[in-house]
Amino acid sequence: MSADPKVFLMGEEVGEYQGAYKISKGLLEKYGPERVLDTPITEAGFSGIGVGAAYYGLRPVVEFMTFNFSMQAIDHIINSAAKSNYMSAGQISVPIVFRGPNGAAAGVGAQHSQCYASWYASCPGLKVLSPYSSEDARGLLKAAIRDPDPVVFLENELLYGESFPVSAEVLDSSFCLPIGKAKIEREGKDVTITAFSKMVGYALKAADTLAKEGISAEVINLRSIRPLDRSTINASVRKTNRLVTVEEGFPQHGVGAEICTSVIEESFGYLDAPVERIAGADVPMPYAANLERMAVPQVEDIIRAAKRACHRSVPVAAAA
């Protein structure tokens, strides 16, 4: 925002309330109400206004209090933002960022707890990013704002409360990350685990446990869901010969399904075991805490799947 006066933030409670999750803390004070706009509760309205502003040269950052609410604005994200550049034969680009927390939260029931990665990633014209660490968040958000296309930026409510070590390089004002590049968070040789957002943390935990049992897991933080870094994934699978995909979203037509297809198309001959896909249960999110825990992937699910892929014995009825 300090580098480009065309960048502004709009959304519900981003200003005086300092963000529903305090993400925009201090921005109102620093940039004033002209650039940090509190809107009424009108997702369709303010998303459309954001898209319109982007058509004419501004760079809006539109915050959804959670991505669940983006469904009320999905027409603008897909029809107005994602398709305009194509429909206008490149005359109208839409440099806009839609950002906010995504994915399973805790105890808030079915309507407030859902992952939209595969929804938006299936749509041509959109770029979909999902940061895991502070480094990701800083580097990818800057890239998203500078990008000339509409970017859906999927943060995670439960990660807002987590801290990550950051290097001096990350803190440098010129730091930025490329869109479309995954990061190998941990190198390994026996099995590849792909994950994004909160699931990266789970995958790393699973890898720690697996290491104690002699399995060396390579953890890939996807960072970018669309474009998907197929080459990094395939290179890793060609090395480890085994793949476990992890996501919080629903299994059918999910991110894991797309990764699986990519690996089967490009590296089928390298696979030593069927691809294991870990996803959320195929149900709307239940409220009761015990059911909720069963409905989202846990570290032990990843461990079991990785062992299965490595032909180690695992108990039956392990999925879901």
Add this chain to the structure above:
Amino acid sequence: MSFTATKFAHPPPLPLTSTTPRSNDKPLSFSFDHSKPTNPSSSSSCSFFLASTRKLPRFNSLTKPHAQRRASSPPAAAVLLEQTTNLLITKEEGLELYKDMILGRAFEDKCAEMYYRGKMFGFVHLYNGQEAVSTGFIKLLKKEDYVVSTYRDHVHALSKGVPSRAVMSELFGKATGCCRGQGGSMHMFSKEHNLLGGFAFIGEGIPVATGAAFSSKYRREVLNQEGADQVTLAFFGDGTCNNGQFFECLNMAALWKLPIVFVVENNLWAIGMSHLRATSDPQIWKKGPAFGMPGVHVDGMDVLKVREVAKEAIQRARRGEGPTLVECETYRFRGHSLADPDELRDPAEKEHYAGRDPISALKKYILENNLATEQELKAIEKKIDEVLEDAVEFADKSPLPPRSQLLENVFADPKGFGIGPDGKYRCEDPKFTEGTAHV
């Protein structure tokens, strides 16, 4: 479809207190003759209702100054009601209202206690302060009538007759909850009580409610079902009134004369967004006439006034004369949810409304008019305490939903679909619905 004074045969409401000046000490703003333009400047007193403007100057560069409109009170009534000394309620009615409001308040206080003890989780939005609206409206309904609520739905459920045990258990995430623990705080449903749900997104419930009203009309007029005269109440807040779904449904409800009452619980704040900072014309009731339906402003801290307005609006809907928009000026005594630090609301504003507690006001009315004794009211409070102790104990002792329940109810189709516990696609699993609750 005019709503004339003669149809208001009921004695007019009495002010519950007469000492403190309140915005609602003006006559009720019935503007049923929407052919006449109303003049917002006809009343110039700056009421507390519209007083939260302390931060408005920040916006001067982007928004036009609306000071004139903001400073105006709801306009003078098109129909002035003279006060009489007739009592508004019988003893039985008074005690029923009091009991329901105490239940609503005590239930929510219990929720806060249980939330901090870790018995319930997620977002929990409490209703404290707004009881006059739920009680004033819902207690006039028949069982067949529909209620559509928001994320702040516990008390609407209780007023509609869902037992405290079922609501509390749902909040505890137990199998005995009204949705077996699958819904949670923001998603209370009860088919038995025609509670069509708590909807967690802003504006989402309004089309659903309008659809319920449509179904009543359809049953009556197309399917010729005698007695299909259900009325639907759609509850929502001030923040929702800036959402497109609100306007779309006002239009269709009026166009098709649907039996619905749109009840705005204007508590002045959408989380931390002041109504005045979010709304170009803060007098929500005025949007009724714009769509061809009556718009009414009522003091939502006064259950008797709410009840008067509700009675006419519900009867109007039942008579087939179409929808009404009712704006209830109310206030929530707690933050938006239990996770809200509630830093933006002016303490003076909070104090002002705390002084207008709807329960104390009803109590005063009952006692002053000798409708009941202090002992009778105390007995009700004690009874409610027992009901809630029982509800908490019941919820606490109830079993968690079993693992098998996770994959149930995804489809109504008894064959079942989706991915089963074995990770395989199961579309013909005969055991799929085993144990499914019959709701």
